[in-house]
Amino acid sequence: MKKIVVLLSSLIxxxxxxxAETLRILAEAGDEATLTRAAAQFEAANPGVTIDASYLGxxxxxxxxxxxxxxxxxxxxxxxxxxxxVDGTLVxxxxxxxLEKYADQYGWKDxxxxxxxxxxxxxxxxxxxxxxxxxxxxxxxxxxxxxxxxSKLDALGLSVPNSFEDFENALAVxxxxxxxxxxxxxxxxxxxxxxxxxIDGAFVDPNHTRGWIFNPKNFEFNTPSRMDAAKKLADMAAxxxxxxxxxxxxxxxxxxxxxxxxxxxxxxxTWMTAQLDEGMGDNVGAFAMPTSGGSSVAGGGSFxxxxxxxxxASNPDLAAKFLAHLMSNDFVDDLMEVGRVPAQAPTIAPTSxxxxxxxxxxxxxxxANAKTFYTDWATPGMYDVVTQExxxxxxxxxxxxxxxxxxxxxxxx
Amino acid sequence: xxxxxxxxxxxxxxYSSYLYIIPAFVFYILFVLFPLGDTLYTSFTEWNGIxxxxxxGLQQYIDxxxxxxxxxxxxxxxxxxxxxxxxPIVIGLIIAGIMIxxxxxxxxxxxxxxxxxxxxxxIVVGVSWRxxxxxxxxxxxxxxxxxxxxxxxAWLGSFDYALPAVGFIGxxxxxxxxxxxxxxxxxxxxxxxxxxxKVDGAGAIxxxxxxxLPNLRGEIIVAxxxxxxxxxxxxxxxxxxxxxxxxxxxxxxxxFIYKKAFQQGQVGSASSLGIIxxxxxxxxxxxxxxxxxxxK
Numbered sequence: 001m002k003k004i005v006v007l008l009s010s011l012i013x014x015x016x017x018x019x020a021e022t023l024r025i026l027a028e029a030g031d032e033a034t035l036t037r038a039a040a041q042f043e044a045a046n047p048g049v050t051i052d053a054s055y056l057g058x059x060x061x062x063x064x065x066x067x068x069x070x071x072x073x074x075x076x077x078x079x080x081x082x083x084x085x086v087d088g089t090l091v092x093x094x095x096x097x098x099l100e101k102y103a104d105q106y107g108w109k110d111x112x113x114x115x116x117x118x119x120x121x122x123x124x125x126x127x128x129x130x131x132x133x134x135x136x137x138x139x140x141x142x143x144x145x146x147x148x149x150x151s152k153l154d155a156l157g158l159s160v161p162n163s164f165e166d167f168e169n170a171l172a173v174x175x176x177x178x179x180x181x182x183x184x185x186x187x188x189x190x191x192x193x194x195x196x197x198x199i200d201g202a203f204v205d206p207n208h209t210r211g212w213i214f215n216p217k218n219f220e221f222n223t224p225s226r227m228d229a230a231k232k233l234a235d236m237a238a239x240x241x242x243x244x245x246x247x248x249x250x251x252x253x254x255x256x257x258x259x260x261x262x263x264x265x266x267x268x269x270t271w272m273t274a275q276l277d278e279g280m281g282d283n284v285g286a287f288a289m290p291t292s293g294g295s296s297v298a299g300g301g302s303f304x305x306x307x308x309x310x311x312x313a314s315n316p317d318l319a320a321k322f323l324a325h326l327m328s329n330d331f332v333d334d335l336m337e338v339g340r341v342p343a344q345a346p347t348i349a350p351t352s353x354x355x356x357x358x359x360x361x362x363x364x365x366x367x368a369n370a371k372t373f374y375t376d377w378a379t380p381g382m383y384d385v386v387t388q389e390x391x392x393x394x395x396x397x398x399x400x401x402x403x404x405x406x407x408x409x410x411x412x413x
Numbered sequence: 414x415x416x417x418x419x420x421x422x423x424x425x426x427x428y429s430s431y432l433y434i435i436p437a438f439v440f441y442i443l444f445v446l447f448p449l450g451d452t453l454y455t456s457f458t459e460w461n462g463i464x465x466x467x468x469x470g471l472q473q474y475i476d477x478x479x480x481x482x483x484x485x486x487x488x489x490x491x492x493x494x495x496x497x498x499x500x501p502i503v504i505g506l507i508i509a510g511i512m513i514x515x516x517x518x519x520x521x522x523x524x525x526x527x528x529x530x531x532x533x534x535x536i537v538v539g540v541s542w543r544x545x546x547x548x549x550x551x552x553x554x555x556x557x558x559x560x561x562x563x564x565x566x567a568w569l570g571s572f573d574y575a576l577p578a579v580g581f582i583g584x585x586x587x588x589x590x591x592x593x594x595x596x597x598x599x600x601x602x603x604x605x606x607x608x609x610x611k612v613d614g615a616g617a618i619x620x621x622x623x624x625x626l627p628n629l630r631g632e633i634i635v636a637x638x639x640x641x642x643x644x645x646x647x648x649x650x651x652x653x654x655x656x657x658x659x660x661x662x663x664x665x666x667x668x669f670i671y672k673k674a675f676q677q678g679q680v681g682s683a684s685s686l687g688i689i690x691x692x693x694x695x696x697x698x699x700x701x702x703x704x705x706x707x708x709k
Contacts, residue, residue, distance in 0.1 A: 063675040070463040085678055093464050187570055189658055245548035247659045248567020253547070380677040392660040397572045 023318055025053040026068060026075035028061045028305055030271070033338040034140070034326075041334075042325050049318065062086065069095040069310055076313035077322065079305040080136060082119045083377040084129065087306065091126030091135055096308040098124070098133040102320040108137055108327055111344055113366070118214070119373060120306045130214030136306025139326045139335060141343040143301035143371060144194045145361040147266040147276055147286050149258070152179060156264070160287050163294030164202040171241045174264045182236075183263025185254030186246040186394055189387030193375050195267045196233060196390055197300025198289045201372050203229040206298070209372040216378040216411035222404050230393070230400035237394045247395050269301070270358050274339030277354045284354050288361040288370075297364045301371040303343060378411060385410040449691075456685035461678040473685040483686065486664040487693070489576060490645050493665070496580030497587055497644035502636050504584070505591025506629070510621045513599050524596065528589035535586075539653030542582045543569065546654075569655050575663050579654050583644065591636045598632035599625060630705065637701050645694050666690050 027035055032055050039051035054075075056064065062081060066089055068074055080087045080096070090096045103109050109117060120136035122129055146167075153159070153170075156177055161167040171181040185191045200209065203225045212219035236242070249257070258266045259279035266276075267289075276284050288297035307326070309319045325331060335342040336351065341362055350356035365371050376383035389406045392398035398406075456473065458466035477483050508527070512520065530538065545552050546568040553565035568578040602624065610620045648667040651657065657664040666686060674683035 066461075066463050066678070085676070089461055089463065089678055095463070187567075187655070187658065189656065245567035245570060247570030248546070248548045249570070250543075380679070383676070384672060388658065388660045391658050392572075395570070395572055395659050397660055 020048050020050075021315060021318060022050045022052050023077065023315075023322055024075045025051060025322075026061075026065070026078040027053060027055050028079045029055040029057045031055075031079070031304075034335065034340060037334050037338060038322070038326055038331065041331075042322055045325075046321075051322070066090065066095075069308075072312075074310045074312050076310055076315070077319045078308055078310065080308050081305055082302060082373070083380075085380045087120070087136065087308075088122065088126050088129060090308065091122045091124075093126075094311055096135055097311050097313075097316060098135055099137060099309065099320070099323075100133050102323070103134050103137070106320070106324040106327065109134070111327065113369070116366075117303075118210075119302055128215070130210075136308050137323060137327060138303040138306050139331065139343055140304035140340045141270070141301070141362055141366075142304050143270045143288075143341065143362045143365050144197050144268065144299045145270060145286050145288050145301075145358065145365070146198070147258070147268065147272070147284055149261070149264055149280070150283050150285050152261075152264045153285075160285070161290060163290045164292040164298075166294070167289065168236075170264070171236065171239075175240060180243045180263045181241040182243075182265045182267060183254050183258045184242045184246040184267075184394075185249050185251035186242070186391060187249055188251045189391060190376070190383075191251045191254065191268065192390040192394060193386055194269060194300055196229075196375060196386070197372055198267050198298055199233050199236075200226065200229045200375070201298025201300065201370060202289060202291045203232070206370050206372045212411070213373050213375070213378045216382075219411075221408040221411045227400060227404055230403050233390075234393055234396075234400045234403075238396065242394060247391055270341045270362060273341065273355060273358045277339075277352050280354075282353055286354060286357040286361050288364040291370075296368045297361075297370050299361075299365050299370060299372070300374055301362075301365060302373045304340075375407075379413050381413055382410055452684045452687055455681055456688045458681045459679075460681040460684075462674070462680045466681070469681070473682045474689065477682065477686050477689065482661050482664065483666065483669055485661065486666050486669060489663065490647075490665050492576060493580050493583060493647065494641055494644045496577070497583040497647065498637060498640035500584045501587035501591045501640060502633065504588040505595050505636070506626070508588075508592045509595035509599055509629075510617075510625060512596055513625070514617055514620075524593070528593050530586045531589040531593075533586075535649040536653055538582060538586055539650050543654050546578055570659050572659055572662050575655055575659060579651055579663055582650060582654065583647070586650075587640050587643070591640070594632045594636050595629055598629045602628045630707065634701065634705050637705070638698050641697055641701065642694055645690065645697070 025035065025039075032053075035051075035053050039053060043049055043051055061079070065078065065080065065086060069078060069090060070093065074095070080090055099108075117134055117137070118130045120134055120138075121132050122135050123132040148160075152174075156170070156173050156179070158170045158173060161170055174181040182195075184195060204223065205225070208219065208223070212221060246254075254263075255266070255268070255272060255275065257263065259276065266272075273286075288299055290296070291298045307323055309316050309323075313319050329344065329347075332342045332344050332346050333348045336346050336348060336355070341358060345363075346359070350359060375386045385406060389398065389403045393400065393403045455466065457468060457470055459469050459473070460466040512524075517523065544550050547553070548567045548570075552568070556562070556565040566574065568574050571578075606624045606628070607620065610624050615623060646667055647665060648671065651663055651665055652668065652671075655663045657668050667690065670683045670686050670690070673679040673686065
């Protein structure tokens, strides 16, 4: 009998170990470098804790994340995606927990300006978005800005524009000189959302756009300034500023062409920084688009995909502790080194000229409270509507009025 | 005293024979009938994939059929039937007709080459053709070389040409299948029929229409059913090449099913569209079978 007791107790001792615990993470593949680094640091600082991270590419991740979190044995920590389609459904079905307790404990809300985390806030039943409890956090900023080919801009005798009108002039000069003014991978649809976000932001009050995204039924999409933005985009396309083939070029191809010297400007996200840096070195620069009149800046963008803690997580405190590591000031420089743009100010010097300009652009957008997210967040069906309607607008198959009315109609869905 | 070896007269109906189909039948129930029934039930409910299903009756059928983008995608599917079914069968028949008439050196080689597209993965085909159709791809470079700069364009990004462009890929993929089917069919036609036709003074064309074509009825039905079904349920090729764009100019019903189920969390609505598509395919296949069956 004694032997059995000893055997059992030693079994229990060795099987549980001292603190042996595994934190299971499911992430979108873009965060692999970030997580690999964070996991190693966290494991070293917390003996006995093992991080078990798995990754899925964007399409697979988005198609399965809700099912994975609804599973009986879900990951403890997982990405979601801002909007009703993913995050809203997760909150509505009680699959992820409110992070309010941890936000207070670790001071996450103090890191950013008031309301900056609104994109992760939901009412507890998941019916309203943009206010309520915090259900996600992310340490990474993704902004939509303007990248440009420095030698081309110099050769054209142009400088970085101070107003949207300046920018338009630069496009006209580029076109006149036989250059492709803006490289655009319109075949994929979603890159045009980024272009639209910038042009929309140059004309429309960002507060109104954010209000519309959080609550599209109660914010009018069809405003005079938005009609101006739509007409401007249609005019730019008609003037050939995107070239004649933009709808036949994919996003990756467009960026490869930009690196190889096609296009003066490239309106895309800061997630391209590392790739453009590597491909173009000192020949690429970046700026935040100035608004019409030049009094402020404009751009789409948000935090990167939010982190959520599963409601079935065996140890939510441990998951929160790992999140606190990702959100900590210590980790900011690591984010820089893996090529991400941290949402908090970095302490180390930028590793390249481009990174410095990207961070300056990002700071300008944050400072002006100008980030307007992404148009497709507004409704579950908005991604399809906005990509299809923007393709029509760029391809001359629809007018600005058609675009605005199709978008206003989807806003009510 | 075993009676195992006693001969028993076999009853007319052997129940034990059912044992042989049980494995296949179990799979059929598990992987075809059960999902079909479940999809049918889901199609009458509103469901985001994880919450409770909410019964809404026929509402989603009505909504889907009233959605102009969806009805126009069904029209696109019918246009694709021309490219996926009609053209491959005509081309396959012509090649089969030539191959039986003309002795070609290295016939097996050409047959294998022409059949090749059929065995390639649709993903590979899609990626390759996206490159061929690209603004600076081989097709446009070739056109420019011959001074046809006015013709060259971003084929898959054109509102007028994207649908025929993806349709043509289907023709390229499917004609090899039709051709092999018809060449095999031709070989079982008794040579006496051709001899008789020759005696009656039939030329190549008359021989084709009076001997070859009528004897290929069975093969043509198989080819039609296979290619029409593919045209209607096609997904991967268009998803890879255009994703339904530009705008909605190459959208097809299966793409709405995918988007609704996996991107927009409307699994119930996706199911109802799936059932509509199934019924449509079932109806068309029945029409083909009824109109082309042998009349005794």
